Amino acid sequence: MSEIFTKSMARNIYYGGSAFFILLFLALTFDTSIALPKRDHRENITPQVAQGKVVWEVNDCVGCHTLLGEGSYYAPELGNVYKRRGGGAFIKAWIKMMPTNIPGRRKMPQFNLSEEELDALVAFLKWSSEIDTAGWPPNIEG
Amino acid sequence: MQYSSQSVAKPYFIAAIGLFVGQILFGLIMGLQYVVGDFLFPLIPFNVARMVHTNLLIVWLLFGFMGASYYLVPEESEKELHSPRLAIALFWIFLIAGALTIVGYLLVPYARLAELTGDSVLPTMGREFLEQPTITKVGIVIVILGFLYNIGMTILQGRKTVVSIVLLTGLVGLAVFFLFAFYNPENLVLDKYYWWWVVHLWVEGVWELILGAILAFVLIKVTGVDREIIEKWLYVIIAMTLITGILGTGHHYYWIGAPEYWQWWGSIFSALEPMPFFLMVIYAFTMVNKRRREHPNKAATLWALGTAVMAFLGAGVWGFLHTLSPVNYYTHGTQITAAHGHLAFYGAYVMIVLTMISYAMPMLRGRAAANSNKAQVWEMWSFWLMTVSMVFITLFLTAAGVLQVYLQRATENPLPFMVVQDKIALFYWLREIAGVIFLIGLVVYIISFFVGGESKKWKTRFDAL
Ligand code: HEM
Ligand code: HEM
Numbered sequence: 001m002s003e004i005f006t007k008s009m010a011r012n013i014y015y016g017g018s019a020f021f022i023l024l025f026l027a028l029t030f031d032t033s034i035a036l037p038k039r040d041h042r043e044n045i046t047p048q049v050a051q052g053k054v055v056w057e058v059n060d061c062v063g064c065h066t067l068l069g070e071g072s073y074y075a076p077e078l079g080n081v082y083k084r085r086g087g088g089a090f091i092k093a094w095i096k097m098m099p100t101n102i103p104g105r106r107k108m109p110q111f112n113l114s115e116e117e118l119d120a121l122v123a124f125l126k127w128s129s130e131i132d133t134a135g136w137p138p139n140i141e142g
Numbered sequence: 143m144q145y146s147s148q149s150v151a152k153p154y155f156i157a158a159i160g161l162f163v164g165q166i167l168f169g170l171i172m173g174l175q176y177v178v179g180d181f182l183f184p185l186i187p188f189n190v191a192r193m194v195h196t197n198l199l200i201v202w203l204l205f206g207f208m209g210a211s212y213y214l215v216p217e218e219s220e221k222e223l224h225s226p227r228l229a230i231a232l233f234w235i236f237l238i239a240g241a242l243t244i245v246g247y248l249l250v251p252y253a254r255l256a257e258l259t260g261d262s263v264l265p266t267m268g269r270e271f272l273e274q275p276t277i278t279k280v281g282i283v284i285v286i287l288g289f290l291y292n293i294g295m296t297i298l299q300g301r302k303t304v305v306s307i308v309l310l311t312g313l314v315g316l317a318v319f320f321l322f323a324f325y326n327p328e329n330l331v332l333d334k335y336y337w338w339w340v341v342h343l344w345v346e347g348v349w350e351l352i353l354g355a356i357l358a359f360v361l362i363k364v365t366g367v368d369r370e371i372i373e374k375w376l377y378v379i380i381a382m383t384l385i386t387g388i389l390g391t392g393h394h395y396y397w398i399g400a401p402e403y404w405q406w407w408g409s410i411f412s413a414l415e416p417m418p419f420f421l422m423v424i425y426a427f428t429m430v431n432k433r434r435r436e437h438p439n440k441a442a443t444l445w446a447l448g449t450a451v452m453a454f455l456g457a458g459v460w461g462f463l464h465t466l467s468p469v470n471y472y473t474h475g476t477q478i479t480a481a482h483g484h485l486a487f488y489g490a491y492v493m494i495v496l497t498m499i500s501y502a503m504p505m506l507r508g509r510a511a512a513n514s515n516k517a518q519v520w521e522m523w524s525f526w527l528m529t530v531s532m533v534f535i536t537l538f539l540t541a542a543g544v545l546q547v548y549l550q551r552a553t554e555n556p557l558p559f560m561v562v563q564d565k566i567a568l569f570y571w572l573r574e575i576a577g578v579i580f581l582i583g584l585v586v587y588i589i590s591f592f593v594g595g596e597s598k599k600w601k602t603r604f605d606a607l
């Protein structure tokens with residue numbers, strides 16, 4: 001780089017540019033937090049939904065599945081599984097049935113969840129399926 | 143080695159390499175589970191192997207960054223490290239806490255581990271990359287704070303250079319953004335929004351400052367180019383990093399419930415994120431071409447150039463591939479993501495740590511300026527084996543990803559996930575073969591440390607200045 005563009009100019013761009021974009025990012029974050037309640041329907045986060053999120057976490061479901069496209073790519077997307085499988089009955093039956101007995105097929109462990117935990121999980125997955133995700137996923141297969 | 147306290151870097155580098163081996167072994171286990179679904183089930187379920195794989199990666203990279211800092215900072219500051227004893231104590235604390243956590247993952251069901259470690263007091267577990275029990279996270283914070291104190295005191299009391307200040311800024315940023323790992327609201331959307339402040343603002347923000355500082359240090363040492371020139375480039379690169387990367391976070395906000403305007407902010411700014419990586423390639427090659435001396439450590443120069451190129455490919459090219467929101471709509475959370483994650487992490491952060499180890503380890507082991515020719519030849523073989531096989535892992539995952547997107551998301555009659563996975567199994571087998579070659583490369587790398595021969599010195603006294 002030529003002598004016209006000096007080190008101190010580069011440094012000023014670094015400090016000035018970073019400061020500016022940090023502030024802009026915080027402003028957008030602020031705006032997002034105002035817009036979010038309409039999109040995440042937080043009024044529907046009952047204690048049961050919150051408990052479902054805990055069950056989801058302490059069993060590390062995200063270690064095999066994606067949820068809204070984030071997580072692991074080993075097993076089906078679950079953000080819309082409530083809709084894909086037409087409600088909670090399938091989900092509960094499925095989790096109780098695990099693991100499948102098919103040799104060579106990918107396995108989901110048996111978690112020995114109680115009825116209460118299963119219902120909470122279903123409530124959490126139902127709430128998740130109602131988040132406004134800008135039309136994602138492209139189709140019901142996730 | 144100019145300062146005796148730099149030697150604390152050595153155990154950090156050795157631990158890093160040891161954990162790297164563990165990471166790859168678990169990668170291979172998962173790679174096989176992708177095609178032989180009941181392999182090691184229920185002994186090691188896939189999710190357990192995955193958290194071991196990714197957490198080992200992060201922990202060994204942190205060991206690498208810390209070792210690099212302990213080596214670099216005394217030399218830049220022209221004084222001994224503030225407290226070598228603290229550095230050694232923190233080394234053991236970090237290693238033991240890390241090992242216990244991994245053993246916990248492997249021996250106890252995850253839900254039981256959460257219970258045993260009191261996760262309900264402050265639930266932070268069960269989120270990707272942040273699977274560590276809350277007490278481990280607290281331990282990580284303590285270790286990083288002690289480390290920052292040690293490094294910070296050394297820098298503040300000694301000569302302040304652009305390289306050391308940028309490094310310190312990156313490390314402080316690493317600590318600050320990690321604090322968001324403790325924020326885990328009931329609302330999944332908020333949880334995800336701030337989760338990215340750890341993950342994205344690490345790898346596409348503050349870690350790039352660490353990367354830039356280490357690369358600048360090694361380039362100054364091996365090329366002898368005037369520090370002023372290198373520092374100017376460093377400022378330009380990190381300026382671009384933060385100008386594009388902070389708003390670039392938006393590329394993770396397209397489909398998680400955040401407002402639609404993030405599709406614009408995220409697409410535009412993240413599309414510019416490859417620029418600093420591209421500049422890094424030009425800069426590394428320009429500096430090596432302008433070199434004013436012939437450093438006898440050819441392997442370190444190869445790693446340094448390799449870092450710039452592979453980081454550009456993995457982060458820049460493979461990142462750009464899926465970062466525009468209309469593309470990401472189809473590729474989000476597929477094998478395309480995995481392909482990019484692998485090449486970017488390897489090219490940028492694995493390779494920069496190996497660059498520093500390559501440069502520093504000969505001196506740490508009391509050799510003149512570099513290993514023997516023979517040892518360097520082994521090391522360069524490992525460079526090519528690992529790098530080329532990682533490129534193939536990426537290509538196979540990309541092929542799998544393209545087919546997955548087509549069959550599951552972009553055709554008239556979309557097929558279910560598991561059906562699609564069956565159809566693309568061939569590419570998972572190929573990935574696994576490339577993974578085995580990667581492991582062979584890693585073994586060659588370790589062997590290179592045990593190859594003897596006469597270590598290389600500077601050709602002339604003038605060169606060593
Ligand atoms: C060295 C720097 C980088 C590293 C280590 C890195 C690593 C990763 C990883 C591991 C993920 C997956 C996260 C998850 O599990 O959900 C990811 C996602 C992503 N990265 Fe990067 N990345 C880097 C730079 C970039 C750059 C420069 C771009 C854009 C040009 C980019 C674009 C993306 C996008 C769009 C996703 C989301 C993929 C999805 O929707 O599933 N990355 N990155
Ligand atoms: C022997 C070579 C390797 C194999 C076979 C392998 C395999 C895997 C597999 C199967 C996954 C899980 C993908 C999923 O969630 O479904 C994974 C994730 C991951 N691996 Fe590896 N891996 C290898 C080497 C590496 C290396 C060298 C790195 C670091 C550079 C790395 C970094 C990662 C990361 C960051 C993730 C999370 C990816 C994401 O969320 O997108 N792996 N690996």
Ligand SMILES: [Fe+2]
Pocket residue numbers: 342346390391393394
């Ligand atoms: Fe990102």
